[in-house]
Amino acid sequence: MTAASQDYLPDDRYFGPDARQKDIALGLYTQVRDLPLICPHGHVEPRLFSDPDASFGSPSEFFIIPDHYVFRMLYSRGVSLEALGVPRIDGGPTEQDHRKIWQIFAEHFYLFRGTPTSQWLKQEFHDLFGINEPLTGDNAQAIYDQIDARLKSPEFSPRPLFEQFNIEILCTTDAATDTLEHHRALRDSGWRGDIRPTFRPDAVVNLGSPGWRAQIDLLSNVSSIAVTDYAHFIQALEQRRAFFKDMGAQATDHAAQTAQTARLSDREADAIFQRALRGEDTDEDAARFTAHMLMEMARMSAEDGLVMQIHIGSLRDHNRDVAARFGRDKGADIPLHTTFTRELQPLLNTYGTDPRFRLVIFTLDESTYSRELAPLAGHYPALRIGPPWWFFDSLNGMEYYFERIVETAGLYNTAGFNDDTRAFPSIPARHDLWRRASVNWIAGLVARGIVTRADAEAMAHATAYGLAKATYRFANSE
Structure with a gap:
């Protein structure tokens, strides 16, 4: 690494200032730095890889327009989403000059100082584009040209980058009604990249989801099961899960505001489902049905072996004006206070000791880590954090x-790392931050005499690679 690179992106970044701990961390990091990347949960579009000639577009399309981590920061400082080229639902005017969008981004790049977004972007700039200086308004256009030239080069396309990134497995997130045509095209192409779907049924399971009734019709079409009642709804979901598993899926994914789980009788569930079909369901109906369906998804996971993931605690689209003009997932999702002990008790009492069942819980409420999630995962064999x-x-x-x-x-009751991103080029930087943070924490245990160096090496390998592979039951993971 050159002197300029070292100043821009130091070799010992993220490691603590204590000299002994830093030395141990660097030693551990060199052992895990080049391990393959296991990416068991994320939101990269499979169509990027199904077309061998796919490209990423302009630098603004690559870094800014699709990335809510980027544009939410600028929006918070008064930059309109229209000025950043984010498409409007009504097709109204937004900035089309990608150089202007990039200039705005560069002039506001200082806003990201101290944030993980800054670290991810700096590493992407350096590793992918050879940039060794901070982005500013003054050098914006020169850096735009440097990135643009690289983006247009033949080797800079999704499939070669997948191999360059040393990704062993990449899982996408796909609606229950998805035909998985891009995954099928990938399978038929002969390309060796391992990209797998993940079954996400939120749009048909959560009654409050936008366009729920239309999604039920689509579920009927893709499953060839007329979803006219709750019993046929369950049959259709089971059919779709089997299809996803046949296409290589290892997991399911579920989002809910709370972790509430509860079992309804078939009669109660069908009554709610019928009201929803008529458009007469209430908020209470929706909450009870989601709690019940989490139980049903756990049952299905115990039966078909798909790892169940639950992401809890986001109030989606808090800014109603942004949601109305630009749609969902535009940087206005805000964490909620969440609890788990009582809420998960029905599910864990039923399936938590079933050796066939695996549950991975994600939360946006850090206060639950030591109070609830760690004690739960430290007891129930099925649970990973x-x-x-x-x-x-x-x-x-x-x-x-x-x-x-x-x-x-x-x-070993944690699930390792997943990047959970739509921004494919950021995946190596995200894993690198995790690997550095992990070994820095482990090095602190060594420095204080809590674990031996041999223990630390095993722990570093687990956090970087082994835990994710074992949690999601990928082949040869044990």
Whole structure:
């Protein structure tokens, strides 16, 4: 690494200032730095890889327009989403000059100082584009040209980058009604990249989801089962899960505001389902049905072996004006206070000791780490705690996670890392931050005489690679 690179992106970044701990961390890091990437949960579009000639577009399309981590920060400082080229639902005017969008981004790049977004972007700039200086308004256009030239080069396309990134497995997140045509095209192409779907039924399971009734019609079409009542609804979901599993899926994914689980009778569930079909369901109906369906999804996972993931605690689309003009997932999702002990008791009492069942819990409420999640994972064999998620996918978030969970749950009841991103080029940088944060924490245990160096090496390998592979039951993971 050159002197300019070292100043821009130091070799010892993220490691604590204590000299002994830093030396141990660097030694551990060199052992795990080049391990393959296991990416068991994320939101990269499979169509990127199904077309061997796919490209990423302009630098603004690559870094800014699709990334709510980027544009939410600028929006918070008064930059309109229209000025950043984010498409409007009504097709209204937004900035089309991608150089202007990039200039705005560069002039506001200082806003990201100290954030994980800054670290991810700096590493992407350096590793993918050879940039060794901070982005500013003054050098914006020169850097735009440098990135644009690289984006247009033949080797800079999704499939070659997948191989360059040393990704062993990449899982996408796909609606229950998805035909998985891109996954099928990938399977038929002969390309060796391992990309697998993940079954996400939120749009048909959560009655309050936008367009729920239309999604039920689509579920009927893709499953060839007329979903006219609750019993046929369950049959259709089971059919779709079997299809996803046949296409290589290892897991399901579920989002809910709360972790509430409860079993309804078939009669109660069908009554709610019928009211929803008529458009007469209430908020209470929706909450009870989601709680019941989490139980049903756990039952199905115990039967078909798909790992069940639950992401809890986000109030989606808090800014109603942004949601109305630009749609969902535009940087206005805000964490909620969440609890788990009572809420998960029905599910864990039914399936928590079933050896066929595996549950990974993610939360946006850090206060639950030591109070609830660590004790639960430290008892129920089926439960694993997912890595710091979303707002806490950061150095501080990771340090807090390790400090609050491991003493009670143990490291091996955690799920390793997943990048959970739509931004495919950021995946290596996200994993690198996790690997550095992990070994820095482990090095602190060595420095204080809590674990031996041999223990530390095993723990570092587990956090970087082994835990994720074992949690999601990928082949040869044990």
